[in-house]
Amino acid sequence: MAKATRGSERREDALSRERIVEAAIALLDAEGENGLTFRALATRLTTGPGALYWHIANKSELLVAATDAVVARATGEVLVSASPHDAIRKIAVGVFDTIDAHPWVGAQLSRAPWETATLQIFERIGRQVQALGVAGAAQFTAASALLSYILGVSIQNAANARLFDPAVNRADFLETTSARWKALDAHEYPFTRTVATQMREHDDLAEFLAGIDLILIGVTASRSRGTTRE
Template identity: 55%
Template sequence: MAIRTRQSQRRRQALSRERIIEAAVELLDAAGEGGLTVRALTERLATGSGAIYWHVGTRGELLDAATDTVIAAALAAEPARAPDTPQDEIRVVALGLFDAIAEHQWLATQLAIQLTRSPWGPVTLGIFESIGRQVRALGVPQGNWFTATSALVHYILGATIQNAQIGEDTSVAEPDADRADADRAEFLDAASRAWQELDPGDYPFMRAIADQMREHNDREQFLAGIDLVLTGITHLQPPTGQAHIAE
């Protein structure tokens, strides 16, 4: 009995909250949200369910913790080249989130849940703080900070979540990068052909952009959208102390 007790104590000491969350992220990446069960996690960690609940809590709390961990890492990642301006800093944050959601397919749904149900939680706070500081550095008047920051956050997350879900095959248990790329190309090609076959009298614009939609680069399009939002913010909400001159 004493030997078993000492072994259990060593197992609990070696099992940390961080290790549990790391294993949860691994399961989510491999099999999606449906693959994250307490049973699968205990088998992966060679521990009991009690240790999971002790360190993290319920499955919902574990999902929240996994989301927070991945987003915190994305926001803290150091770029290859130091940003020169607040606009550059916003692009770095935006691309960090874009890449995190592209790498972790399950993250899109969890982010949407966090933002709508827990605007006071660490995920929402971290994203808004990272973008908001740069909006302030742009010189946007304080009365417009929330509106400008919300516009950027909504675009960044909306575009990244939509991008992650295009062509997604939820029937595949373990995501495969080559398969995902092929599915996406097939999806875009099908959509483009459908647009080209629309009635030219009813949808002249959609027919005109069909080839552009098929051939677009997701990251380039995403950054172009960021630049459009930033241009609008700096044009419509000039820095404090500067008069806005209408054109």
């Protein structure tokens, strides 16, 4: 009887919450959110579905845990020695690349915007906003603006990528779209026609970071003017 108990303890130790979350991440990457079921996860872990419930209550909790784990990796590599501006850019790139590689993360962040994963990002941005010297209530405004931009653009970028048919080449798509913009009515769309060539040649990540820089220019300008909302 004691021998059987020790075997059960070893199996329980092997089937940890961390192992379940890692397997869930792999399953989500391979099959998407609809493919994440406790039965499929149990098959991947060579156990029974019932064993998973000792560690994870339901699919919602599992999605939150998987998102927390992925986002923690993305935001945990910012160098302490980086300047606040560079650190914010690194956080932004980490989130952008993570949501691009794991589109289900973007969906989860949209569905549960103030769970731990979003707070992790907000906290790391906020510390850098403080390091920039932003004062008072303007810290919340600056950090919130950066968070909204980073998540919004990252999620939209991942959604756009999923719209592409695998057979469609991105360069060809942009070329076609650029030509369509150039052909728009000059009176109704003067601006769109003007930037059509830039749209064809743009790099998604470079444009994303340029937007971060624009926000930080505004944050810095507000700081230099001593602007607060107190």
